[in-house]
Amino acid sequence: MKWLLLAIIVVATVLADLLQSHEMKRSGTQSVNARGLARLLRMLVSRRYLVLAIVCMAFSFFAFMALVQVAPLSFAVPASAATFVLETLLAKLILKEDVGKRRAFGALLVLGGVLLLAR
Amino acid sequence: MTAEQSSAVELSGTLPSASGRVSKIKTLSLVMAVVLLNSFGNLSLAWGMHHADSVGTNPLGYLRAMLNPSVDLGICLLILWMLTRMALLSWADLSFVLPVTGSGYVLSALLGKVFLHEAISSFHWLGIFVIFIGTAMVGTTNQKTENGA
Numbered sequence: 001m002k003w004l005l006l007a008i009i010v011v012a013t014v015l016a017d018l019l020q021s022h023e024m025k026r027s028g029t030q031s032v033n034a035r036g037l038a039r040l041l042r043m044l045v046s047r048r049y050l051v052l053a054i055v056c057m058a059f060s061f062f063a064f065m066a067l068v069q070v071a072p073l074s075f076a077v078p079a080s081a082a083t084f085v086l087e088t089l090l091a092k093l094i095l096k097e098d099v100g101k102r103r104a105f106g107a108l109l110v111l112g113g114v115l116l117l118a119r
Numbered sequence: 120m121t122a123e124q125s126s127a128v129e130l131s132g133t134l135p136s137a138s139g140r141v142s143k144i145k146t147l148s149l150v151m152a153v154v155l156l157n158s159f160g161n162l163s164l165a166w167g168m169h170h171a172d173s174v175g176t177n178p179l180g181y182l183r184a185m186l187n188p189s190v191d192l193g194i195c196l197l198i199l200w201m202l203t204r205m206a207l208l209s210w211a212d213l214s215f216v217l218p219v220t221g222s223g224y225v226l227s228a229l230l231g232k233v234f235l236h237e238a239i240s241s242f243h244w245l246g247i248f249v250i251f252i253g254t255a256m257v258g259t260t261n262q263k264t265e266n267g268a
Contacts, residue, residue, distance in 0.1 A: 102256055102260055109252055110253035113248075
């Protein structure tokens with residue numbers, strides 16, 4: 001059961017972030033003042049990719065809540081941090097981001113740190 | 120100014136830099152805001168849920184928990200976190216945003232120690248150091264790469 005929940009978390013989180021990043025890249029630079037935040041809120045409910053991203057985030061959130069009930073937090077946190085590696089890879093392949101050696105190594109270090117924090 | 124830059128100005132109400140990009144300082148400020156909103160949002164939510172009656176599997180339990188001010192504050196902070204992260208993703212790569220906001224794990228561990236009196240072992244301190252190095256390393260790369268969509 002815990003592996004199924006973990007798979008749901010990973011797939012839902014990766015999908016949510018890829019959809020969000022894709023849609024926000026298309027939208028152009030957004031500001032974070034009061035008007036900017038109101039505009040972002042409107043985008044959140046009117047753009048289908050963002051709506052889909054929210055649905056994926058909800059799946060991920062509830063699957064995580066269920067996972068911590070059947071598995072220790074020391075398993076749940078580092079296992080779900082595996083999305084770091086998958087998302088960096090897919091950002092290069094799907095979003096065509098230029099993930100250089102330094103960025104890839106930095107992401108691996110952050111993942112390693114998260115694993116140590118969960119011990 | 121290119122048509123793309125004009126569109127960005129119209130959308131954001133702020134003028135991008137001469138190169139059409141958002142400055143690194145603005146990006147790092149927003150990264151800090153994203154990390155703070157997420158960490159304090161989670162802390163407030165956890166604090167409220169610890170002090171609320173047991174939720175169980177009853178959906179009404181979740182609604183009752185929302186009467187707790189700490190839970191409400193946590194939800195508001197997490198909504199703000201999502202919106203600021205969306206703004207950040209509008210000009211920075213996902214592969215840049217993910218590791219730099221990963222520093223939130225460090226802040227969450229420190230907040231857990233201060234407010235929830237959780238212990239930080241030597242492994243935790245090593246993890247915090249490694250995350251710090253990784254975040255700093257990614258922070259020195261370009262926030263948006265030329266090949267980005």
